[in-house]
Amino acid sequence: MFDQTQTASDRAPKITVVTTMKDEGPYILDWIAHYRSLGVTDFVVFTNDCSDPTDHILRCLNRLGCVHHRFNRVMRRGPHKSALMWAQYEPAVREADWVMVIDVDEYLQIDVGDGTLPGLISMYPEVDAISFVWRVFGNAGVQEITDTPVPLQFTKAIAYEGAATENRFFKTLHRNSPKFARLGVHRPFLADGPKGINWILPDGTSLTEEEIEKALFAVGNYGYAGAQLNHYALRSLDGFLVKKLRGRANHHTKTIEDGYWRRFDHSVEEGLSLAENFDAAMQIRERFLRIEDIRxxxxxxxxxxRKRARQARRDPDILAMLDKLQQEQTA
Structure with missing residues (x-):
């Protein structure tokens, strides 16, 4: 899949993010700004069947050269896996030094070095892949959709210690290397087994050959010391209701039920590090908003x-779900 590309020592690495989006309009600018502030050089964004202005925002950013926006031709494998298949033909992927598949509700927080991806990469010059473990951030009682960037609004997370295994999935930054055959949602697929692959968590912990071969989540070590992947699956309650009406963006047949809320509504400990270090992203966001069409x-x-959320609150099934969740919270 990939061309073998050697990073020149006299330049920053070319880092490409691949993602899929559907009806994510309010969140795009914050997310792009954040990853640009971390040192991402290219974004390949696939969309399908959007009803909100997601495509319009991305076309504006595409025109400016900030993203490579593509309309996803969805195959039977579903939107996400189809996008990853098409991504292998994109020059921004083929010519990258490093590639990462990441979603718009996932914000990487780097707590070492200068807080950027090039800085992290420079700490581990021999590494082939670095996996970042989810730390789930809950709703924290936020009801309405606002224009406040997600990491500044939602600062309560799952406990730093003792989180459930299913909430320790990871996403992976990896070299554009012949050691990897193709992109995967959580980690790249191997070309020829795990031997000779240097794969770590951001604190330097090495994954075993067995983990390199098949793991999708971290076992026995959270990997939060160094960096963590803040996962804002719920956002505000109204945002969640809009997401429920939309359905699972990356699956044709799966819906979002109240069990999804229970799985991701963890607001136990304050997690302010990203919120307190969001200034660089905010400056990029403000530059975007000075452009009339984008604003x-x-x-x-x-x-x-907001209108869609008001519609959702008139849906009998959603009202029943809200009533059930409220009863559970007050029980």
């Missing part, structure tokens, strides 16, 4: 999602 579509996306 217009961003504001329209906010209004679309």
């Amino acid at each position: 217009k579509w961003h504001e329209e996306a906010l209004e679309w999602h």
